[in-house]
Structures are given as structure tokens and as C-alpha cells.
Amino acid sequence: MAARLPRTYPAADITGHVEDLVLNCPDLAGFLDDLTAFCADQQAYFSGNVSCGITVLRTSGVPDVAGSDEATHILEATQSTNREGPGLAAALDESMVLVPDLRAEERWPSFIEAAAGQRVLSVLAQPVPLDGVAKAGISFYSLRPHGFGREAIVSAHALAADASKGLRLVLRIAQLREAEHNLRTAMADRSPIDIAVGVIIGQERCTQDIALEWLFRASRSRNMSIRDLAAEIVASAGAAHPTRIHFGE
Template sequence: MAARAPLSYPAADITRHVEDLVLNCPDLSGFLEDLAVFCAEQQAFVSGDVTCGVTVLRASGLAHTGGSEEATRSLEDVQTQYREGPGLSAALDEAMVLVTDLRSEERWPSFIDAARGGKVLSVLALPVGLEGAASASLSFYSLRPHGFGRDAIASAHALAADASKGLRLVIRIASLRETEQNLRTVMAARPPIDIAVGVIIGQEHCSEDVALEWLFRASRTRNVSIRDLAAEIVATAGNAHPTKVHSDD
């Protein structure tokens, strides 16, 4: 469990605290957990005792979740696993979802079973604005029916707006790290890749840039690593029917 935030923050300091979370925990998973803890404590001032969950759907299709408590994180995981729930709906539809009493709710059966098992009776989920194809939601869970009134909804909207600023930055950092790792992987595999590029140039009478583009595109299309595809091209270069990458375009 992440270290808990101080119990009270003036409204003007919430943005600054979110920025501090980014600096202190720039990796995505740790940031989501710290953010959920902080938002739960802030929301408690107007909603009473609540928990908070955060779900991020990356442009790559990967889902990342965090929760102020382990049980809350599990509720977020259930939604991404079964592709249903108020938080997921808020993220994908970019609209607030308010469930005043789960005892009469019939949507999202997998989520409802998990939430009722945790004695959750009301949920407030809001979209968190991100860049590009990524989406996210900030969800609050209460053990009381009708746990979120007008003031609680306004507070949650303010928290979601501030959370989006930090989350955008953390996702950018994560993406840069992933790109760096991918480049390192490619560089480690350069000898077979260089040979494969030479084979493609010889087959297709194209430039090196075009050959590289075909190689990367075929890797994505076939869902195989660059190294494995390059090795296949090199291994079959002398065969009667060598591997060709442009046929998948």
C-alpha cells in the first residue's frame, strides 16, 4: 500500500499535490495507486468514507488499474477483465456514470456481483481526459445507497480534472520508457535485422528505408518479434520460396 497522503488539502493545493505524485512516483502503476489513495481521502470530506479506483486504457489496448484499497483495485480489474462496469463505461463513453443504489441495478452483471460481495451500494464514475486514443476513469465507491450528492459530484469532477493533468504526464513518461526499451531490443537484434534488410533489398530492389518499413509492418501484422521475423527471412533466403514481408501489406 502506498504511503497515505495528509488528511487535508486546500482546494488550491490539489493540483500541486498531483504534480508531486508524478515527481515522486513517475511509473504508471505506482502513480495510479497513489492517486487513488489521495482522491479517496479528498472525496471523503464531502462524501464520507469512500474508496477510489482508477482505470487507464492505453492506446495499445493495455489496461492499467489502481485502487485506494486492494478490494477496490479488484473491482477495477473485474471491469477490465469482463469489459463491463461503470468505470469502464465512463472511460469509453466519456460521460459520468452515477449508480445510486446497486441493489436495483441490472447492468454489468459481473461487476455487480463483485461489488455486492464487497457491500458496495453506490458508485460515481467520471471520465479522465487523456490524449489520443487513450481513455481513463476515476471511480468512487460508497457502502451507502445514494452516497453521492450534488457537492460530492462537483468535488469528484474537480479531482478528475486535476488527475488528468498528472496522468497525461505519467503516460507520456511511460510511453517514452517503452519506446526506449523497444529501441534497445531492436538495437540488440541489429545483426540479423541488417542481414534481413539486405535480403529484402535484394528481393524487391527497394531502398533501405522501404525495406525497414516493410520489416516493421510485417512484424506488427504477424504479431512476431522483429528478431524472429528477421531470422526467418535470413533462414529462408536461399530457398525456392523465401519469406517475403511485403505480401502482408
């Protein structure tokens, strides 16, 4: 865990800095890396030498994790992999988690072991409010027991609130980019699918809607992607025994 010096900051600057992070690094991974480094620096004013990690839970894919240093990234990844830990609990329960001394803690055995390996002795985790079903937790780690007093808790709560503003925006940008990628992929796949539908119409003398329905059903029953199945149909169209799609599939 890298040493951090306490530094004074005006509260009004936090929101502005988070906005700058969004503008300078709108992709999710880069934003989370910069955000954790920034929050660790800010929290150092109240807690001394601390590090910061964050875990973001979305409906699609594995959780997104980041840390202000490599050791903290390991702790966040451990929580994500083993589905237990204070940051994950804060995110899922949407409530603060304070562990004054990890040596006396019995919850989250895998996390406790990883934290001991990084010499972390106390943790403060706060939920980060997000839109929809997405959830996130931001955690601060100290190398000393009882590393987070009342002022540190207030500061962490404020940082989580300000982080949520930027994170919500970055998540929306990420969702738009993912939607654009999916649309481009679908458009790229459309030609072979359209040709395959035409082949089915010619084979079965059915309507386009029925042909498309058969194609979807067959892809599910054969556990194949629609594109792969369409390519197989198109490739075999001129063969002696072409691939045929039947309503019963």
C-alpha cells in the same frame, strides 16, 4: 474497504499534491496507486468512508487499473476483464455515472456481482480528460446507499480534472519510455537483420530495398518475427540447402 476519516483540504493543495505524485512516482502503475489513495482521502471529506479506483484505456496493451485498496482494485479489474461497469462507462462515454443504490441497478451484471461481494452499495464515476485516443475513468465506492450528494459530485469532478493533469504527463513519460525500449529492441535486432539482407542480396542478386521488402513479406506470410526469420537465414547460409526468400512469399 479500509476506513477513511473525513479530512479538510484547501482546494489549491490538490493540484500541488498531484504534481508531487508525478515527481515522486513517474511510472504509471505507481502513480495510479498513489493517485487513488490520495483521491479517496480527499473525497472522504464529503462522502465519509469511500474508496477510489481508476481505469486507463490506451491503444496499446490491456487497460491499466488501480485502487486505493485491494477490494477496489478487484472491482476495477472486474470492469476491465468483463468490459462493463460504471467506471468504464464514464471513461468511454466521457460523462458522469452515478449509481445511488446498486441493489436497484440492472446494468453491468458481472460488476454488480463483484460489488455485492465487496459490500459496495453506491458508486460515483467521473471521466478523466486525456490527450489523444486514451481514455480514463475514476470511480468512488461507498458502503452505503446514496453515498454521494451534490457536494460529493462537485468534489469528484474537481478531483478528476486535477488528476487529468498529472495523468497526462505520466502517460507521456510512459510513451517516451516505451518508444525508447522499442528503439533499443530494434537496434539490438538490427545486426542479424542486416546480415540476412546481405545473404538475400547474394542469393538473389537484388537490391537492398528489394531484399528488405522480401524479408518483411516472408515474415508475415510465415507468421514469424523478422528477427527469427533473419536468424534462420543467417544460420542456414552456409548449409547445402540454405533458407531462400522469394518475391512470391
